[in-house]
Amino acid sequence: MSNLVGRRLQEMAALRASRKHKMVQICSIVALTMLFLYGGLHLIQNNLVFALIDISSGIILSLNLFLLNKKQHSNHATLVLCGILLLQGGMLLFYGGHGAGSLIWIYPIIAAVIFASEFRTGLVLSILFCVIATVTVLFIDPSVVGDLTVSRFLVSLLALCLLCNTSSYYYDQAVNYIQSLYREGIEDLAYMDQLTGLANRWSFESWASEKLEEERDSKTITAMIFLDIDNFKSINDTYGHEVGDKVLQYLSSRLKNNVRNKDRKTEKHDYSIARFAGDEFVLLLYGVNNKQDLENILNRILHLFEDCYQGPEKIGKLAVSLGVALYPEDATNLAELTRCADKAMYSAKHNGKNQFHYYHRKESTIEKKTTLTNVDNVTPLKHRTP
Known part of the structure; x- marks a missing residue:
């Protein structure tokens, strides 16, 4: 139709x-x-x-x-x-x-x-x-x-x-x-994910690349958040892909309604929240005043899904793992920043899920230069389990 x-x-x-x-x-x-x-x-x-x-x-x-x-x-x-x-x-x-x-x-x-x-x-x-x-x-x-x-x-x-x-x-x-x-x-x-109504990966990356340039010399904090639903594969396997789609829509709706996704200056909605792929989502938080405000936002995201998913399947509580990469401290371009946040998210999963981890960059004594750490070596500078 x-x-x-x-x-x-x-x-x-x-x-x-x-x-x-x-x-x-x-x-x-x-x-x-x-x-x-x-x-x-x-x-x-x-x-x-x-x-x-x-x-x-x-x-x-x-x-x-x-x-x-x-x-x-x-x-x-x-x-x-x-x-x-x-x-x-x-x-x-x-x-x-x-x-x-x-x-x-x-x-x-x-x-x-x-x-x-x-x-x-x-x-x-x-x-x-x-x-x-x-x-x-x-x-x-x-x-x-x-x-x-x-x-x-x-x-x-x-x-x-x-x-x-x-x-x-x-x-x-x-x-x-x-x-x-x-x-x-x-x-x-062209710009929106048809299942969730969020920005798609292409529109997010196009918008975020320009936004990072705007925030390069900003005194506020800019952070890339990589979000993944914990145990989503088991939800799909147990209840079917149709229920899995409803869970994605539910999560997307909660994110849109509880995380700022419009520019404070223009009051226009942006593409700062996007479905990246499958059950993976990305958020670009900008204009955050300090680290404490950032962690308050991260904790709020973790607590968004504490209520049981309202559906006939009685799935129960949903949990998410978050990876956080800071710009420009962890990476100076969008591709590297996304990789850093992705690695931090996997660290959060490997350390118990339902928490957030910051990405950690360390000095390699062998190569004598700064390198991105592997997933297994990502250090959780901060994590939180609700």
């Missing part, structure tokens, strides 16, 4: 471009027909100036339509079409009583300009034409309206512009809303 909705949203998100392309095509074909038709009539009646203008406009519009079908880009094509249509509308307005045209053609011309353009473009062009028409019939030459009264012509023209622009506005709003839904869906697929 979600795949079907996604496909429909994708189709509707592309609706604006396809509609505009088709509108420009249809209006161009109709305008071409009328231009060459009236160009021929003007030739027969020896109105050479009007014939030249109509035929020249038809040739330009033909080239415009050819380029539109070849390149599939309608922005320039729309402007050319609107320019020719407004030129014809102006000729009808000023010379309608002296040629083969009729003032009634102004109405479909204005409607075509509005619907073939983006809302704002159509609004500006239609208002500009209405102003010119009003000035013309009120102050320059009221006789151009022919059998129509001035008031009837102006009211009908303004009413047409109002209706067409209103329709174009609500259509534009609807398409914008559909496109925003589509963009949000694409963002969720």
